[in-house]
Each structure stands twice: as C-alpha cells, then as structure tokens.
Amino acid sequence: MSETSKGLRPTVEAWEWQLSGACRDADSELFFHPELERGAARQHRDAAALAICAECPVLRQCREHVLTHRENYGVWGGLTEDQRDAIWSGRTDKRRLRRAG
Ligand code: SF4
Structure with missing residues (x-):
C-alpha cells in the first residue's frame, strides 16, 4: 500500500458508520423537511425521524458527525x-441530551 492510499483510509473509515444507519432504507423526506413546513406537521415528521x-446502532457516531461538521x-x-441550533448557540448543554450510544 502506498503512502497516498494509506492516507485516504481514515476518511473512508470515518464515513463507514453511515452504512449501518437505521435511516438507510427510510424515506429521506422524514429526515429533511419540505420548504416552509411548520407547526404540527413539522413536529410529527421530526418525531417520526x-x-x-432512537433505535439506530450508530447514533453516537452520527451525532458526533453532525455536531462537528455543523450540518x-x-x-x-x-x-x-x-435542538442543534440550541446546542451551538449555548442554549442547551449537549451533555443534558439523552446519552448517545
Ligand atoms: S442517528 Fe443518524 S444514521 Fe442513525 S437513523 Fe438517525 S440520522 Fe440516520
């Protein structure tokens, strides 16, 4: 293995967790709201996602990723x-959120 290919390995491994996500076969519209969605419709869709x-085996890795990369x-x-906005703005202590993984 060349030095270059060794250097790429950590990047691939860093994303491997996504292959085990519980959302892998779910409808992506559950996880990404349509434009201007508000109120009860948004709450229900968020709750379903x-x-x-909550059942995902890679929740910890996913949360780490999203908080680090500011998705x-x-x-x-x-x-x-x-919830992420509240964490980033300091309105919520992320340690108080349900422990991941
Ligand atoms: S924790 Fe991440 S990978 Fe798992 S279901 Fe939720 S969004 Fe998908």
Whole structure:
C-alpha cells in the first residue's frame, strides 16, 4: 500500500458508520423537511425521524458527525435542527441530551 492510499483510509473509515444507519432504507423526506413546513406537521415528521434515530446502532457516531461538521438541515444523530441550533448557540448543554450510544 502506498503512502497516498494509506492516507485516504481514515476518511473512508470515518464515513463507514453511515452504512449501518437505521435511516438507510427510510424515506429521506422524514429526515429533511419540505420548504416552509411548520407547526404540527413539522413536529410529527421530526418525531417520526427521531423514533428511527432512537433505535439506530450508530447514533453516537452520527451525532458526533453532525455536531462537528455543523450540518444545518434535517434530523441527524437524534437531534432536530432546532435542538442543534440550541446546542451551538449555548442554549442547551449537549451533555443534558439523552446519552448517545
Ligand atoms: S442517528 Fe438517525 S440520522 Fe443518524 S444514521 Fe442513525 S437513523 Fe440516520
């Protein structure tokens, strides 16, 4: 193995967890809201996505990824957009959220 290919390996491994995500075969529209969705429709869709995340074997890795890479859209790692905004703005201590993994 060349030095170059060795150097690429960690990047591939860093994304491997996504292959085990419980959302892999789910409808992506559950995790990413349509434009201008608000209120009860948004709450119900978020709740359905969060229920899938709650059973996910890679929730910890997914949450780490989303918080590190600041994914702005969608439900990731058992967190809604609003929950992540609260963490990033310091309104919520991420340690107080349900422990992942
Ligand atoms: S934690 Fe949620 S968004 Fe992340 S891989 Fe699992 S099911 Fe998908």
